[in-house]
Amino acid sequence: MELLDALRLQWEWGADEALLDAPQDRRHAPPPPPLAFQKPAAVPPAPRRAASTTLAGPEEAARIAASCMSLDELETAMRGFSGCALRDTATQLVFADGAADARLVIVGEAPGGEEDRAGKPFIGPAGQLLDQMLRTIGLDRTKVRIINTVPWRPPGNRTPTESEIALCLPFLHRQIALAAPLGLLTLGAVAAKALLGTEAQNGIRRVRGQWRQVRIEGLPDPLPCLPSYHPAYLLRTPLAKRDSWQDMLQMRAWLETQT
Ligand code: URA
Numbered sequence: 001m002e003l004l005d006a007l008r009l010q011w012e013w014g015a016d017e018a019l020l021d022a023p024q025d026r027r028h029a030p031p032p033p034p035l036a037f038q039k040p041a042a043v044p045p046a047p048r049r050a051a052s053t054t055l056a057g058p059e060e061a062a063r064i065a066a067s068c069m070s071l072d073e074l075e076t077a078m079r080g081f082s083g084c085a086l087r088d089t090a091t092q093l094v095f096a097d098g099a100a101d102a103r104l105v106i107v108g109e110a111p112g113g114e115e116d117r118a119g120k121p122f123i124g125p126a127g128q129l130l131d132q133m134l135r136t137i138g139l140d141r142t143k144v145r146i147i148n149t150v151p152w153r154p155p156g157n158r159t160p161t162e163s164e165i166a167l168c169l170p171f172l173h174r175q176i177a178l179a180a181p182l183g184l185l186t187l188g189a190v191a192a193k194a195l196l197g198t199e200a201q202n203g204i205r206r207v208r209g210q211w212r213q214v215r216i217e218g219l220p221d222p223l224p225c226l227p228s229y230h231p232a233y234l235l236r237t238p239l240a241k242r243d244s245w246q247d248m249l250q251m252r253a254w255l256e257t258q259t
Contacts, residue, residue, distance in 0.1 A: 056083025058166050065174035066217075071100055074174055078151060084167050086152035086160070091116045094151050096175065102145040103258060104251070105181040106130070107172070109149055109190040109230060110160050116153035121146045122231075129231040130187070133244065137252035145179050147172070149194045165194050177218030182258050184214060184223050185251060188230025195225060204229065209247050211254075226251055 060083055068074040075095045081087070094111040097120050114124040122130050134140055150160040150168045160168075172194065176184065186192045192200035192207055195214050200207050208229060213222035228247040229240050 056081075056167070058170060061167055062170035065170040068174060068178070071096075071175065071178050074171070074178060078171055081171075084152060084164060086150065086154055086164055089155045090152035092119050094119055094121050094148060094153070096145055096147045097121050098141045098145040099143060100145065100179060102143060102179065103182045103255065104139070104144045104185060105176055105179055105183075106144055106146045106185045106187065107149060107176075107191040107195065108146070108187045111148060111151070111153040112157050113153065121148050125235060126230070126232040129234060133231065133248055136245075137248045137255075145181065147175055149191045160190060165190065169194060173216050174218070176216050176223070180219060181223070183254065184225040185247075186225060186227045188233060191230075192227040196227065200227065209243060209250065211250075224254070226254070 061081070064077050064081060065074065068077050075093070078095065079093050087093070090111070094115050098106075108122060108126075111121060112124050112126070115121050115127070121127070130146075131141070134144065149172055150164055151171065154160050154164070184195065186195055189200065189204040192204050196207060196212055199212065204227060207227045210227070212225050212227065214225040215222045226247060229244050234241050234244055
């Protein structure tokens with residue numbers, strides 16, 4: 001049971017991928033020293049927290065976020081923020097990629113394993129699809145800013161919980177306010193719900209492809225926001241790419257009116 005518990009703990013902490021380049025055939029490895037077979041005298045219970053436990057409230061996050069007057073300050077503050085339990089299991093903060101002064105901010109869900117290791121959003125398979133989608137409308141990472149609703153990788157790539165999203169929301173809003181783009185593109189249900197609230201509560205399909213206005217504290221006017229599907233969903237559901245293509249065309253047409 002202790003071994004199983006230890007294994008489960010590793011999985012919960014996100015240690016769910018092989019890290020060595022080559023597999024190790026342990027059948028021919030020299031036998032481990034006898035001590036390794038002894039039942040550990042007392043394995044201290046693992047310091048576990050419930051998945052949704054957070055250490056600070058959204059009010060504290062909001063206070064910290066509001067005190068940041070630049071994107072650099074915000075990144076530093078978020079790196080130092082220990083109030084979200086996800087930080088304990090993630091490798092690092094995944095803050096943003098792209099231009100600080102981009103006209104468009106793209107909001108995803110949360111970093112996955114590759115993003116967690118590299119510290120950059122959307123660099124895995126879903127990110128490669130996002131790059132292709134951007135290219136089709138004449139954009140690339142140097143012309144947009146890419147961020148996530150939750151900036152730390154949830155263990156095992158699970159969906160962030162409501163309380164984790166609520167805790168990170170002030171950081172998300174502040175990052176958008178400091179970047180001050182002309183508009184937003186949300187990818188997937190988590191980002192849509194976080195920014196559009198109740199309207200997106202019943203799923204992304206109801207709002208996908210429809211422009212909405214999002215109020216961001218610190219910005220004088222609401223921001224136009226186009227919710228679309230998450231590229232990871234498109235990888236699993238290629239037929240949905242038709243709808244996403246329409247969304248990208250809408251986005252290009254709208255950007256053209258913004259020059
Ligand atoms: N999916 C996301 O939502 N964000 C990333 O950074 C990577 C995958």
